[in-house]
Amino acid sequence: MKHSMPRLPYAMDALEPKMSKETMDYHYGKHLQTYVDNLNRLTENTPYEESTLEEIIRKAEGPVFNNAAQTWNHIFFFEALTPSQPPLPEELAEAFNSSFGSVEIFKEQFTKAAAGLFGSGWVWLVKDMENRLSIISEPNAGNPLRKGLAPLMVVDVWEHAYYIDYRNRRADYIKAFWELIDWNKLLERYKQ
Numbered sequence: 001m002k003h004s005m006p007r008l009p010y011a012m013d014a015l016e017p018k019m020s021k022e023t024m025d026y027h028y029g030k031h032l033q034t035y036v037d038n039l040n041r042l043t044e045n046t047p048y049e050e051s052t053l054e055e056i057i058r059k060a061e062g063p064v065f066n067n068a069a070q071t072w073n074h075i076f077f078f079e080a081l082t083p084s085q086p087p088l089p090e091e092l093a094e095a096f097n098s099s100f101g102s103v104e105i106f107k108e109q110f111t112k113a114a115a116g117l118f119g120s121g122w123v124w125l126v127k128d129m130e131n132r133l134s135i136i137s138e139p140n141a142g143n144p145l146r147k148g149l150a151p152l153m154v155v156d157v158w159e160h161a162y163y164i165d166y167r168n169r170r171a172d173y174i175k176a177f178w179e180l181i182d183w184n185k186l187l188e189r190y191k192q
């Protein structure tokens with residue numbers, strides 16, 4: 001199938017100053033667009049031409065996998081950001097308590113994983129078959145669907161995600177990320 005750019009649930013300048021319009025112009029407008037274009041070019045007239053993104057991510061290797069996963073990961077990342085963060089829903093707080101001990105411990109562990117991932121990649125909050133939550137770090141285009149896990153949240157720690165706004169200060173970007181997360185979107189994913 002032909003893959004297309006997702007519609008964002010907010011304006012390009014809506015996340016300022018935590019995430020600038022310039023970052024969105026490059027990150028969403030150029031990086032994501034390139035992954036989508038590459039994926040369409042690489043899958044044209046191949047067995048993957050009619051496959052969904054998820055099917056490609058589960059089966060493909062090399063450049064087809066990389067561009068499909070980068071497309072999926074970015075859509076998943078952007079669609080869970082919001083300029084007006086809702087309070088953490090009680091049901092999610094309880095899930096964090098039972099899997100990590102407390103909401104604070106979850107945040108500390110996730111922040112540590114995001115700050116500590118060497119090079120480019122993604123840090124995920126995932127749910128397993130028994131509804132247990134855990135944090136996993138994936139280098140490059142890594143995606144937990146490959147491991148049979150259900151992603152709930154992700155932070156992009158490729159330098160292109162933060163270099164315009166925060167230069168080399170990844171920790172400041174992660175701090176801003178916490179204030180942009182749409183908890184209601186996470187709850188929706190958690191209940192699926």
Ligand code: MN
Pocket residue numbers: 027031074156158160161
């Ligand atoms: Mn990115």
